[in-house]
Amino acid sequence: MTFAVMIFMYLPIAVLIAQSFNSSRYGGRWKGFSLKWYEALFRDSSVINATLNTLVVALVATLVSTVIGTSAAWALNRYKSRLQTSHYGLVYAPLVVPDVLMGISMLLMFVSFKVELGLTTVILAHITFCLSFVAFTVLARLQDFDFTILQAAQDLGAGPWRILWKILLPLLGPGIAAGAMMAFTLSMDDFVVTFFVGGPGSTTLPVKVYSMMKHGPPAIINALSVVFMAFTFTVAILGQIFTRKKF
Amino acid sequence: MNTMNHKSDKKLPELLSTAPSYLWLFVFFLLPSLLVFAIAFKSADSSGGISDSWTLSTISNVLRQDYIIVLWRTIWVSVVVTALCLLLSIPVAYWIAQQPKKYRYWYLLLIIIPLWTNFLIRIFAWRTLLHPEGFLRTALLWLGVIPDDMFLLNNMGAVITVTVYTCLPFAILPIFAAAEKFNFALLEAARDLGASRFKAFYAIFLPGIKRGILTAILVVFIPAMGSYAIPDLVGGVDGELLGNKIALRASANRNLPEAAALAAMLSIIITVPVLAFMLKHKRLLRNIISIRRSAGDSTK
Structure with missing residues (x-):
């Protein structure tokens, strides 16, 4: 059974990778090994552009959501009050709302307040859905954290900044890095929310893949998919390494 | 002071x-x-924006028969997907939980790795596979399993297959987490006391991993209800779900208040049972968070 499920999981990906090297235009039969789709891909300036957009959005969204998310995790862990109960609900809710709803609701807000759709709105939306994931990733780390260390540092005369730089960041660093890595992958992967809140000039790689699937030459997408896959794998493996490493 | x-x-x-x-x-x-709920009471203006006046007509528009058909289809597809995911993931989780501890992590990693490929690319891979001249149909025709006029792409079957594919890891993880804590000696005890293998499984094992199963239901059912990209890309005309209607109304066939009303309908349908469910099992909240985090991805 497990074996059958594994075949189910890996067969599509294997076929896709094989197809990207197939010189036949519409797939189907194997017509010999070829790299021509990769060449066509790297000549396509709109693909390069979409890649740059994806990286800009992912970097900004990761940076902002990591800072805000870490601060949220800190508050959720440190204080037990009514405020934190509602705070918890607010941070939790985006995790269970389907992306379609998140996308449409943010689109409606941007339209109502006459905000022009584009890279900015995409970045705002990405920060929003990355934030909760960062907060809960860091929160999980904080729950194992021994707060008596802080007391000890204070007793030995360390100031708040010194405690932050010398104790908190080094000890919580791996947790925060794991959260950031998660935010980066989520942002880079997102299609649905970007589709809703994006505008002209904000095409990211997933949106580009989507429009190519709808209209473009099919064979190039195979090559694009494999390149994209290689990239996500690298980020995901780095993420795994960070998550595994305990302090 | x-x-x-x-x-x-x-x-x-x-x-x-x-x-x-x-x-x-x-x-x-x-x-x-x-805001979604407020805009559902507005109407569209001629330029594709939102008018200033309030109206009930958008809501009554959305309760039209063709939308109700799509809503009903969305619900049953999500139920079927959830059921299939459980059916596949319970045996897998059961098997992995019984493996030696040092291998378990590697099996789990194998389950998670497909999630590292972009969601759209996984759908695209299925399109290649299910294509009329693709690998799967050619193979099945050659084996004589399917008739000549049967197509695998652009129908409800494709939507269900691909949704199960994308959701399966999220079902396996929580069930495995529960199965790992399950005391398998209980099954042997039941067998010694004369229970059949099947009876021991459903009377002892399934109740033992109940929490995992409930979490799996939530993490599969909710995204399935909001599914948009999968039906759009492999569903064809008859495979449209509520998510497609919302997206259509928000882009090509623009009518934002109608999109809002449909979204409001979807969120009520999801929220009410989910909230009831969660209030009853408060610890599920934490489970869902850790599952979505450990998988490093969300089902979009």
Whole structure:
């Protein structure tokens, strides 16, 4: 059974990778090994552009959501009050709302307040859905954290900044890095929310893949998919390494 | 006076660390979610925007028969997908949980790795596979399993297959987490006392991993209800779900109030049972968070 499920999981990906090297235009039969789709891909300036957009959005969204998310995790862990109960609900809710709803609701807000759709709105939306994931990733780390260390540092005369730089960041660093890595992958992967809140000039790689699937030459997408896959794998493996490493 | 000062001194760090996320989510999550319900009572203006006046006509438009058919289809597809995911993931989780401890992590990793490929690319891979001249149909025709006029792409079957594919890891993880804690000696005990293998499985094992199964149902059912990209890319005309209608109304066939009304309908249908479910099993909240985190991806 497990074996059958594994075949189910890996067969599509294997076929896709094989197809990207197939010189036949519409797939189907194997017509010999070829790299021509990769060449066509790297000549396509709109693909390069979409890649740059994806990286800009992912970097900004990761940076902002990591800072805000870490601060949220800190508050959720440190204080037990009514405020934190509602705070918890607010941070939790985006995790269970389907992306379609998140996308449409943010689109409606941007339209109502006459905000022009584009890279900015995409970045705002990405920060929003990355934030909760960062907060809960860091929160999980904080729950194992021994707060008596802080007391000890204070007793030995360390100031708040010194405690932050010398104790908190080094000890919580791996947790925060794991959260950031998660935010980066989520942002880079997102299609649905970007589709809703994006505008002209904000095409990211997933949106580009989507429009190519709808209209473009099919064979190039195979090559694009494999390149994209290689990239996500690298980020995901780095993420795994960070998550595994305990302090 | 003095004590009040002291109190606000203590409050300040809490407020400072809470404010950024609280305000951000209030503005970019809570407010838009409520706005959806307000805009459902507006109508569209000629330029594709939202008119100023209030009306009930958008709501009554959305309760039209063709939308109700799509809504009903969305619900049953999600139920079928959830059932299939459970059916596949329970045996897998059962098997992995019984493997030697040092291998379990590697099996789990094998389950998670497909999630590292972009969601759209996984759908595209299925399109290649299910294509009329693709690998799967050619193979099945050659084997004589399917008739000549049967197609695998652009129908409800394709939507269900691909949705199960994308959701399966999220079902396996929580069930495995529960199965790993299950005491397998209980099954042997039941067998020794004369229970059949099947009876031991459903009377002892399934109740033992109940929490995992409930979590799996939630993490599969909710995204399935909101599914948009999968039916759009492999569903064809008859495979449209509610998510497609919302997207259509938000882009090509623009009518934002109608999109809002459909979204409001979807969120009510999801929220009411989910909330009831969660209030009954509060610990599920934490499970869902850790599952979505450990998988490093969300089902979109």
